[in-house]
Amino acid sequence: MVSxxxxxxxxxxTSVRFxxxxxxxxxxxxIAVVAAITIGSFPLQAxxxxxxLFAGLHNWFEFRxxxxxxxxxxxxxxxFYFVAMGGVLTLAGLYWVAYLGSGNWLWSSxxxxxxxxxxxxxxxxxxxxxxxxxxxxxxxxxxxxxYLAIALxxxxxxxxAPLYCSLALVFIHPFIAMWFLERxxxxxxxxxxxxxxxxxxxxxxxxxxxxxxxxxxxNLPEDSQLFWxxxxxxxxxxxxxxxxxxxxxxxxxxxxxxxxxxxxLIPLVDRRSIPWRFNEIPLLSNARGLPKLxxxxxTLGTFAAVALWxxxxxxxxxxxxxxxxxxxxxxxxxxxxLIKML
Amino acid sequence: xxxxxxxxxxxxxxxxxxxxxxxxxxxxxxxxxPDAKSDVxxxxxxxxxxxxxxxxxxxxxxxxxxxxxxxxxxxVIPNSVIRALQADGAKSGxxxxxxxxxxxxxxxxxxxxxxxxxxxxxxIFGGLWFVRSRKATAPTFAAMASLVLLCGIGTASFVxxxxxxxxEARSLTSKILKYGFTYGEVQVExxxxxxxxxxxxxxxx
Numbered sequence: 109m110v111s112x113x114x115x116x117x118x119x120x121x122t123s124v125r126f127x128x129x130x131x132x133x134x135x136x137x138x139i140a141v142v143a144a145i146t147i148g149s150f151p152l153q154a155x156x157x158x159x160x161l162f163a164g165l166h167n168w169f170e171f172r173x174x175x176x177x178x179x180x181x182x183x184x185x186x187x188f189y190f191v192a193m194g195g196v197l198t199l200a201g202l203y204w205v206a207y208l209g210s211g212n213w214l215w216s217s218x219x220x221x222x223x224x225x226x227x228x229x230x231x232x233x234x235x236x237x238x239x240x241x242x243x244x245x246x247x248x249x250x251x252x253x254x255y256l257a258i259a260l261x262x263x264x265x266x267x268x269a270p271l272y273c274s275l276a277l278v279f280i281h282p283f284i285a286m287w288f289l290e291r292x293x294x295x296x297x298x299x300x301x302x303x304x305x306x307x308x309x310x311x312x313x314x315x316x317x318x319x320x321x322x323x324x325x326x327n328l329p330e331d332s333q334l335f336w337x338x339x340x341x342x343x344x345x346x347x348x349x350x351x352x353x354x355x356x357x358x359x360x361x362x363x364x365x366x367x368x369x370x371x372x373l374i375p376l377v378d379r380r381s382i383p384w385r386f387n388e389i390p391l392l393s394n395a396r397g398l399p400k401l402x403x404x405x406x407t408l409g410t411f412a413a414v415a416l417w418x419x420x421x422x423x424x425x426x427x428x429x430x431x432x433x434x435x436x437x438x439x440x441x442x443x444x445x446l447i448k449m450l
Numbered sequence: 451x452x453x454x455x456x457x458x459x460x461x462x463x464x465x466x467x468x469x470x471x472x473x474x475x476x477x478x479x480x481x482x483x484p485d486a487k488s489d490v491x492x493x494x495x496x497x498x499x500x501x502x503x504x505x506x507x508x509x510x511x512x513x514x515x516x517x518x519x520x521x522x523x524x525x526v527i528p529n530s531v532i533r534a535l536q537a538d539g540a541k542s543g544x545x546x547x548x549x550x551x552x553x554x555x556x557x558x559x560x561x562x563x564x565x566x567x568x569x570x571x572x573x574i575f576g577g578l579w580f581v582r583s584r585k586a587t588a589p590t591f592a593a594m595a596s597l598v599l600l601c602g603i604g605t606a607s608f609v610x611x612x613x614x615x616x617x618e619a620r621s622l623t624s625k626i627l628k629y630g631f632t633y634g635e636v637q638v639e640x641x642x643x644x645x646x647x648x649x650x651x652x653x654x655x
Contacts, residue, residue, distance in 0.1 A: 225561060253579035260572035267565030348643075 129303035136307040143364050144314045148322055151356040152329075155338050156424065158360060162367040163431055164416035167438050168409050169370045173381045174445055175405075176389045180397050185448075188241040192444035195234040196437065202227055203436045224270035228277075231440075232263050238447045275343045277439070279359065282366035284442045286311070289369050289377070291449040297377040311365065318357055325353035334425045341432070511646035512622060516653050523636045524650040531647060532640055 147154040182189050206223055236259045243250055266273040286308060293300050327344070330336040330352075339345075342359040344352035375381045380388040386406075391397035419427035517524075614620065624630060636649070 222560065225564070251579055251583065253575050253582065257572045257574075257576035257579060260568050260575060264565040264568035264572060267561045267568060270561070 129300050132300055133303045133306055137310055139368065140307070140310060140314055140365065143368075144318055144361055147361045147364065148318055148357045151353060151360055152335055152338055154364075155356060155360045156334075158364050158367065159428060159431070160417070160420045160424070162364075162371060163435075164413035166367045166370040167435070168413045169375070169381075169383065170438055170442070171405070171409050172383055172389075173370070173374060173378075174441060175391055175402055176380050177445060177448075178391055180390050180394055188238065188444070188448070191234070191237055191241060195238070196440045196444070199227065199231060199234065199440050200437050202230070204433065207433050221270045224274050225267045228266035228270060228273050229263050231277075232259050232266070235259075235443055235447070238444055239450075242447050242450065271346055275346055278341065278343070279362060281439050281442075282362035284446060285366045285369040288442070288446055288449070289373055291446070292374055292378050295378075295449075300377065314361070315358060318361065319354060322354040322357055323351055325351045327352040328356055334428070337425065337428065512649070513646055514622075514626070514649045514651060517650045518653050520650050520652040523634060523652065524648075525636045525638045526644055526648040526650060527638065527640050528644045528646065529640055529642050530645065 179185070206220075206227070236255065239255065240252075290301075290304060290308070293304050328335060328339055330339055330344075339352040339356055342352065342355040343350075344355055347355060375383065379385065382388070387393045389402065392399050392402045392406075416427065416431060419430070
């Protein structure tokens, strides 16, 4: 028999849950709207400011999250982790080779496109392999033929328009963080799931509003090398018919949400990801883990984040180049952990 | 049929249709076919395939269009035509300076072949999956109707997108001139993004 005090407690708990979810929606939407207005008005300035403030820091948080999720013993998941790490290092290595080789006479436009198509194809093959490894012991049957068809279709598109697919990765990357958060909320904060879906539905709407407001804006000035790089990163060269104001604003808006998710929302929904709770990291707190190595990596990560701030302050443009070359590591590292959560 | 199946099929079809529209595969030009010798060097073959040097003795394609945002009329000349002028000029000691800018086609031949092969495989595996999934659950009327509708829209838009303009708009004759002649200022530009000479006109107020 349920007592009246139990009912009161349950009602109170529901009310608290309702209030926290509602508060979350209002906060998310409020911040997203303010960000969209600010970024839409000053895209170049917003790009410089957000990367200066959050780029290195969010990488540190991501690293903290991934290390926290790494099991002490890989067990039956060993092939998955080997393929994951091998893929991250190989793809990042190839990317750096191309990046450092840019400007070399060997790399004509045709070679660039061929390299981009190969790299994108390898990326898709790696993702399919990871998904297969993840689901191979699953009791639920999966439509593998369909997955293969979709993977082949996407790969074919990367061969038809390799540079556009590489640009697509720039814009898809911020959504990976939103997907992470969705999976994390499913695990640790289910009462926020509907609220979060509502927030996610608002993102395309805000992008649409940005597009409507900015599509007729003149292109952003490219009179300095930094401004040109920012516009080019957002695809102004590949999509000349779209206002670079809109392209940069869209990219910066998505990146800002990406930073917001990693820096604030994921630690908020998963207490194991709260940065200062190092004892929640199995590899660090457990004697069977790798405490010295992990501590060393955290220290190096902290130095790298501080060095980035100093670098941005001294020579923003060069540091930005170095950062985005190195950032491919975190772009790739996100995929295996996301697939592991599916 | 499950809603997820319909959704995935819709995505697949949309993907194929988008690809068909966005990357209309170019018909190989007879004068651009690489010979056996040039096949050894794929780069050279690709360049030759992609951008045949036009002979200026042959008529060049020309179009006139209206641009709402243009203030001054623009004559846009493709760099391939400039190169043809240079080739002719080289023989006759022309004033055209040589240029290092290469026109790169949107798709290289390798990209077309590999992309096409992969897309064919995707269609085969997608079809296999569709045939096999039909055995498990019978498709509902709504699912089949939406698929037929989607295919219909796809076909209609494909036909519409590939249909040419009316015959009057495909020829340059005196019909386009109200008084038999016209003149004015024109800004001359060169471009890598066009394959024919274009005269861009501002819309009259």
